[in-house]
Amino acid sequence: MHVWQVLLVAAAFLATLASVVSVEPFNSYSLALQWPPSVCDPAPWGRECLDDQPERFTIHGLRPQRSNGGPVDPPDAECNNNFIPAEELDILLEREPFYDDLLEFWPNPFNDSIYPLFWSSQWNRHGICSDFRNDPVGYFRTSLDLFTDRFIHLREDVGIEVGESYTLEQVHTNLKETYGVHPQIACNKRNQLWEIRFCYTRLRGGEAPVHIVDCPELSDAEYVCDENDVHLPPAHEPEPEPEPEPEPEPEPEPEPEPEPEPEPEPEPEPEPGTPPPPPRRPPPPPPRRPPPPPPRRPPPPPPRRPPPPPPRRPPPPPPRRPPPPPPRRPPPPPPRRPPPPPPRRPPPPPPRRPPPPPPRRPPPPARRPPPPRRPPRALYTGHSEI
Numbered sequence: 001m002h003v004w005q006v007l008l009v010a011a012a013f014l015a016t017l018a019s020v021v022s023v024e025p026f027n028s029y030s031l032a033l034q035w036p037p038s039v040c041d042p043a044p045w046g047r048e049c050l051d052d053q054p055e056r057f058t059i060h061g062l063r064p065q066r067s068n069g070g071p072v073d074p075p076d077a078e079c080n081n082n083f084i085p086a087e088e089l090d091i092l093l094e095r096e097p098f099y100d101d102l103l104e105f106w107p108n109p110f111n112d113s114i115y116p117l118f119w120s121s122q123w124n125r126h127g128i129c130s131d132f133r134n135d136p137v138g139y140f141r142t143s144l145d146l147f148t149d150r151f152i153h154l155r156e157d158v159g160i161e162v163g164e165s166y167t168l169e170q171v172h173t174n175l176k177e178t179y180g181v182h183p184q185i186a187c188n189k190r191n192q193l194w195e196i197r198f199c200y201t202r203l204r205g206g207e208a209p210v211h212i213v214d215c216p217e218l219s220d221a222e223y224v225c226d227e228n229d230v231h232l233p234p235a236h237e238p239e240p241e242p243e244p245e246p247e248p249e250p251e252p253e254p255e256p257e258p259e260p261e262p263e264p265e266p267e268p269e270p271e272p273g274t275p276p277p278p279p280r281r282p283p284p285p286p287p288r289r290p291p292p293p294p295p296r297r298p299p300p301p302p303p304r305r306p307p308p309p310p311p312r313r314p315p316p317p318p319p320r321r322p323p324p325p326p327p328r329r330p331p332p333p334p335p336r337r338p339p340p341p342p343p344r345r346p347p348p349p350p351p352r353r354p355p356p357p358p359p360r361r362p363p364p365p366a367r368r369p370p371p372p373r374r375p376p377r378a379l380y381t382g383h384s385e386i
Contacts, residue, residue, distance in 0.1 A: 024066035032060040038192040061122040062143040069216035079129040090116035186223035
């Protein structure tokens with residue numbers, strides 16, 4: 001091997017070693033809460049926002065992060081490949097009792113027709129790198145619990161009014177007085193308050209984080225706020241419907257012309273010798289009718305207020321697909337039976353005791369010797385010896 005090859009291998013090894021040593025540990029979580037009107041002013045490139053955005057902070061995501069504030073994203077060694085499509089994730093979460101709370105507190109600000117597309121993007125980027133990488137239900141339940149525990153009325157609790165301008169120091173001070181910690185504050189390009197991120201200590205053993213702590217400095221230079229002008233924009237109001245054109249006023253009817261008075265008939269000449277007739281009085285003029293009143297114009301209609309938008313119902317979920325069959329797990333090994341106990345040896349028999357000797361009977365009394373036999377007497381037969 002040439003010297004330059006040795007040097008190249010050594011340099012690559014040292015670079016790899018330096019990169020490994022420089023990686024900060026994954027030791028905390030960031031709960032990112034967003035202000036939807038700021039997310040959509042303007043909408044990200046290629047996205048379309050819904051018209052009726054809520055004027056309250058909602059969940060953006062629960063993100064694992066390093067001690068320097070950097071994110072833990074795929075393909076980090078902490079992550080796995082447990083990616084879940086939006087439809088499957090919706091079917092999985094819809095079975096849970098907290099599904100309605102997800103719709104309320106973790107809404108999708110974009111017009112993507114279905115909420116789970118937003119949830120799926122958070123799971124596939126942050127959830128698979130967390131301690132819940134194999135438990136999507138636990139990831140969403142924990143995020144929801146952290147939010148509902150403290151932050152449902154975040155804006156009111158901190159005292160930030162919509163449309164008012166604050167300094168960055170005022171916002172930090174109010175947050176510190178309310179929650180006792182310094183979170184991260186991020187703004188969009190118009191210096192509108194976009195996100196507030198609260199940090200939690202990572203617990204060993206995969207337990208849910210519960211201890212809220214100060215956050216490191218914001219690592220995203222793109223979202224740094226102006227020191228002197230931070231504000232919350234109001235939600236976009238729908239444009240009012242155009243008012244209908246007023247109907248043309250009816251033309252007034254022409255007044256009727258007065259009838260001409262009839263000419264008086266010539267008086268006949270009086271005959272001679274007849275007294276002159278009394279002077280004729282002109283007939284009284286016909287009573288003058290008052291001119292008809294001008295037609296009454298209808299009062300202009302009151303300005304039409306746009307009807308309140310109907311409550312937005314979540315779009316119907318897509319047709320349920322049967323959940324994929326669970327991965328086949330190998331059958332559990334048969335339960336180990338304890339080895340049979342060693343055969344019991346019968347206890348050794350008790351030492352045999354010799355049977356007790358039979359009771360000694362007293363020896364029979366000694367037999368008396370028979371009396372000595374006397375010699376037989378000679379029988380007298382009556383005969384003498386010859």
